[in-house]
Amino acid sequence: MLSVVLKTFGDLMSALVSQKKNLFSGETLSGWLFISPMMFGFLCFFIIPVIAIFGYSVTEWNILSQDSTFVGLQNYQEIFTENEEFWLVVRNSLVFAGGLVPLNIALALVLALALNQKFTGVVFFRTVYFAPVITAGAAWAIVWSFLLQKESGGVNQLLALIGIDGPNWLREPNWAMFAVIMTRVIKNVGLNMILYLAALQSISPDYVEASSLDGATPWQRFRHIIWPLLAPTTLVISIVTVVGSLKVFDHIYLMTGGGPESGTLVLAYYIYERAFEFFEIGYASALAVILFVLTLVLTVGQWLLKQKEQ
Template sequence: MKRTMRRSAIREELFGYACVAPQLLGFLLFVLGPLVMVFVYGFQSRNLLTGRVSFAGLANYRALLGDPLFFKSLKNTLVFTLGLVPLNVAASLLLSLALAGESRVNSFFRTVFFAPVVTAAAAWAIVWKFLLQGDQGVVNQLLGVVGIAGPNWLLDDAGAMAAVIVTRVIKNLGMNIVIYLAAVTNLPHELYEAARIDGASAAQRFRTLTLPLLMPTTIMISIITMIGSLKVFDHIMLLTQGGPSNATMVLVYYIYFQGFKVFRTGYASALATILFAIVLGLTFAQWRLGKRLSYQEE
């Protein structure tokens, strides 16, 4: 009896492994394998064009300490992330609260905000390039109506960074709204009712109930959005190619430049390893901080 049970347990276990095997194989081949290789390549001098490979020790890491473009791309990545994450989280929170109820108008606007998420990145960038043109751009013409002379957005250092942040926020806002909406819908009504009876104002209810109750969701959204913004590439590639004067040269675009434009794959791998460490470190820190701030039901 015992033996039969053990046998069926083993069989069940094997079946489980067989089920995850395809995914695991894909993960090993396409995620973990390349990840390990990137780490190894970081210690090599590799050139994709010539095919020459040699052991370089810490040379790549020493070189990046003296590379002004590396520090510039690091700074740009932080500016991009610090601009994008709060804007995205705040906007998606407020919009999800506004669009929470069931009505036709709300359904319409939910669709409107979600539409950019399913729009092709290339089409999105091309349209924005037209909208953000100098004198002829729609954005500047609209600003002109209220008496503001906008810059040639994508050719102005600060303007280009602002433009890539805002267009990226609009593009991805819909996804975070959907996540927030699920959380907002599940907020316990009795707490709000009690607060209302106690005479709490709308602002007080938002500050003392909504914000703490939504904290776990906010943390998750912040982490996901932060990782996405640290790894931003397509948006930069399509809108500014790191310009003007490297003002939007973010770390991943710089990795691409080193690896695939000047073919220094060893150096690019060292840069990618640094990015990996940064993302890992920040995610861990945010997670720990979030745990402390989060409201936990005992």
């Protein structure tokens, strides 16, 4: 939505500057009227809340007593120098993103390459792999929390058929993060698969045919032709997936509650915990600002890295 708003706004400004149109002329006014609902929603539900979060982050505000005191950067100082749990939360968030992002992208690409072929039932398989994307996140997490139980879970029952004693997936620190990552990957991989599939179908078959005539192997065709042409799509997918991995909340809340032993306590859930369980709105707002900055840095970093490669 942001990109659409900024593009439309930029086009209007270019028209005003280049053609010297009056700000309230008929054509320009029509443009403003068309984007006004989106601008209003963007202002009310993004810009104003973000500004408010920055303001709350420099206060000590207890939501129960409604007492608010300006404390400056005290919340940030406490987070970085006194709160040892914060660094555990950051580590968990980076582990979650570091596991989810490459798995999601790799699996989405493999599925897209497989389903880009013409065979009987290809539409059915595309639908099956995309179905989890439109499934409610809460329902998905609840179902998987039952499937991953120690004794009665469907996953361990299937493993028992081949003689494997499955772990207590969501109650053992060494397995809980892995279980949450995998269920999240399965949930969202279909969307990235569709994006890759659309990009693959936009590649001219002439490139592939020419490389085949030159004697290129399937791997060489993928490595030197298909993969470079997928670079813009990969950039979009990686940015969206990284942002989504850092703000994950529903899976953690419903499957593990940040446990066991804070093994899956990620930053988004930690913000919720400090705000609505400990009622420290100012402190939670400072954590939210840190999450915002971390997401922004990673997003810009990915963008600059791709630009450098090109």
